[in-house]
Amino acid sequence: LAGQHGASQHTSTSPPQTAAGRGRERGVWRTRGRLLIAAAAVVVVVASVPFVRSATDQHSPNHASTPAMAQFDPGGRETTRDTNSVFATLAAASSRQPVPASLPVQAVTTMTWQHTAAQGSPAAGISEQYLLPDGAVKLVERQPQPLDADGRIGIEIAAIASLPVISDQSLPGPEQGPGYPSTLSTDPATLLSQAVPEPQECPQVSACLVQTMVNLSVTYVLPPTLMSALWKALAGTGELQYLGTTQDRLARHSVAFRAPAADGDLFTVIYADPATGALFGTDTIQNRDDPQQQLIAPAVVSFTVIAAAERVPLSRVR
Numbered sequence: 001l002a003g004q005h006g007a008s009q010h011t012s013t014s015p016p017q018t019a020a021g022r023g024r025e026r027g028v029w030r031t032r033g034r035l036l037i038a039a040a041a042v043v044v045v046v047a048s049v050p051f052v053r054s055a056t057d058q059h060s061p062n063h064a065s066t067p068a069m070a071q072f073d074p075g076g077r078e079t080t081r082d083t084n085s086v087f088a089t090l091a092a093a094s095s096r097q098p099v100p101a102s103l104p105v106q107a108v109t110t111m112t113w114q115h116t117a118a119q120g121s122p123a124a125g126i127s128e129q130y131l132l133p134d135g136a137v138k139l140v141e142r143q144p145q146p147l148d149a150d151g152r153i154g155i156e157i158a159a160i161a162s163l164p165v166i167s168d169q170s171l172p173g174p175e176q177g178p179g180y181p182s183t184l185s186t187d188p189a190t191l192l193s194q195a196v197p198e199p200q201e202c203p204q205v206s207a208c209l210v211q212t213m214v215n216l217s218v219t220y221v222l223p224p225t226l227m228s229a230l231w232k233a234l235a236g237t238g239e240l241q242y243l244g245t246t247q248d249r250l251a252r253h254s255v256a257f258r259a260p261a262a263d264g265d266l267f268t269v270i271y272a273d274p275a276t277g278a279l280f281g282t283d284t285i286q287n288r289d290d291p292q293q294q295l296i297a298p299a300v301v302s303f304t305v306i307a308a309a310e311r312v313p314l315s316r317v318r
Contacts, residue, residue: 066115067122067151067300070269070283072256074244083242086255087235094228094277103311106131106178106221109160111153111305115293121146124153126160130317131219135177138317141167152249157307174219181216186225188232204260206239210268214304217279221309227277243269248280249305281305
């Protein structure tokens with residue numbers, strides 16, 4: 001997420017890390033704390049009040065250089081759903097999904113963006129990561145795609161493979177190896193202790209858990225039972241808040257949550273598919289003005305989109 005080319009580059013310790021965290025020996029939440037967790041920021045201001053913000057609502061200094069923030073429909077006072085009930089829906093939907101095909105390569109396509117002070121109109125970087133059965137990674141980066149006025153990426157997922165390749169490289173994979181998800185418990189309490197082994201180092205456990213969840217999702221094709229357990233573990237922290245329904249940056253129907261961040265100036269918005277329980281991605285939002293970075297809060301400072309995750313044959317790896 002925080003990576004220049006997306007969350008697809010990995011050499012991990014425990015749990016897996018992105019390129020931004022390569023070589024660091026502590027928990028995954030430290031490697032991407034500012035950008036993965038901050039996504040919930042879009043909503044810290046929202047509490048339980050309807051949050052409707054359009055691209056034209058953004059302060060003009062941010063308009064050209066940062067993506068528009070999402071709009072959320074909480075459903076009104078009579079129909080607003082309890083956060084835990086939405087988590088339960090996601091957990092149940094995840095558990096109903098078929099087990100990924102018994103194919104050797106785990107392929108994950110991500111789209112990412114990160115704010116820098118000196119940049120023009122934002123464009124999303126696109127990465128296709130192939131985790132091979134020997135633990136190595138093949139990373140294909142494709143031509144970045146501009147965002148529209150609503151902050152969305154105007155390309156169909158099926159069309160990504162036709163975009164020009166700008167980088168094709170082989171990298172070391174995560175230290176835990178390609179089978180790491182199968183070593184994780186599907187009991188939510190046990191999983192939480194595995195995902196956040198040093199809770200004293202987390203200002204809020206949910207921030208570390210969200211970061212671990214994203215790092216796992218951009219590295220591996222997760223078993224449905226593990227995804228279900230992750231939603232249950234998040235619900236158990238009691239630290240997230242349901243925002244409502246919206247569209248993610250690929251215009252996919254989503255439910256969204258606000259999560260705390262390790263950095264108090266940031267928070268995270270999580271997007272998920274209510275039909276399948278899939279994690280669609282996160283936005284990182286800054287809720288404090290930063291004149292040096294030319295940001296007026298609230299402002300999106302990074303995002304990660306998980307466009308696709310599937311097991312594929314070796315012949316698919318170019």
